[in-house]
């Protein structure tokens with residue numbers, strides 16, 4: 411078989427066979443296919459697409475390109491949750507302690523952020539001494555002992571995805587459903603969980619802009635996961651406005667702790683509880699949703715979930731004093747209050763603008779090698795539907811970059827849409843694909 415024939419076939423819009431896809435992935439891993447040939451095939455896929463069989467084979471051979479974590483010695487009921495990424499998205503950090511406190515095993519490998527704010531791993535690393543560079547053995551031992559662990563995604567899992575993603579990133583071939591689906595699902599399958607819950611976002615602060623695109627991607631990911639014998643579902647939700655009030659790294663950790671202390675922002679509660687309920691349903695923990703919902707409220711109010719979060723921090727070497735003393739988290743030298751220009755109700759807060767402002771304040775990175783200022787971020791004192799008076803504080807900027815404050819202020823003011831009438835509240839959840 412020759413790669414040029416495979417490229418030619420896809421260029422003409424024909425479906426590839428399983429053997430051709432295996433040949434492609436093997437060639438990438440062995441180095442017998444050059445980057446320019448891989449790039450040409452990626453572009454042909456971009457324009458010609460892939461059917462569900464091709465997407466499934468691509469996913470399968472990406473999984474087989476590296477190690478697969480075997481967690482079956484711990485339990486047959488291990489849950490993984492994956493978000494396609496959003497602004498202020500700290501849901502994993504509430505989901506894991508809630509699951510662990512409920513006796514459900516979760517094993518979470520997560521990425522660093524390459525966007526406007528840090529990823530989950532960056533947020534956790536804002537906790538002094540918190541270790542995310544766990545070996546596979548440490549990771550498994552901790553899952554067994556504490557019901558959960560979270561570590562940085564290792565390169566040994568689905569390494570073909572790492573190679574393909576690096577080329578997609580520089581050849582404008584990231585935003586195409588079969589390639590996104592195979593990339594996400596291959597990493598989830600290689601991570602070893604048998605129940606996978608995908609948290610798929612759409613909107614201004616998300617990778618996919620419309621609910622229709624998110625639904626299309628979700629359907630493909632769920633079908634591929636099922637064909638590869640995983641119990642998988644996708645929860646699709648709006649990411650037009652930031653999740654919660656905090657956007658950044660250590661400010662988000664503070665918001666997670668407040669949530670676990672019972673001070674739950676309604677949007678965070680809606681998404682977190684929906685994902686927890688899906689996990690309960692998959693593992694058969696409760697008979698009814700009402701029972702499950704009440705249980706979650708109970709373990710938050712009696713402090714069990716917070717205690718679990720503390721246990722996770724301790725098990726991964728972090729300073730647990732942060733639970734009751736936020737001054738132990740990285741602190742920015744500048745704290746600046748942004749005031750409203752109008753009186754009315756908050757009708758919308760553009761997630762993308764808040765995210766861009768956050769990045770300029772130091773909370774995100776442009777290149778993988780960039781460092782992050784864990785203390786930088788934005789706290790939204792006013793949120794959707796809340797009344798606001800002209801001159802009142804709508805957000806607080808945290809940064810060490812004095813020269814960025816004015817630009818961030820302008821961006822935040824322009825992100826806020828204020829209306830004369832109180833907007834109607836809507837559920838963030840668009841659809842669940844089972």
Ligand code: URA
Nearest residue numbers: 584589590591593594
């Ligand atoms: N996230 C991934 O892991 N892969 C993609 O292709 C896009 C988003």
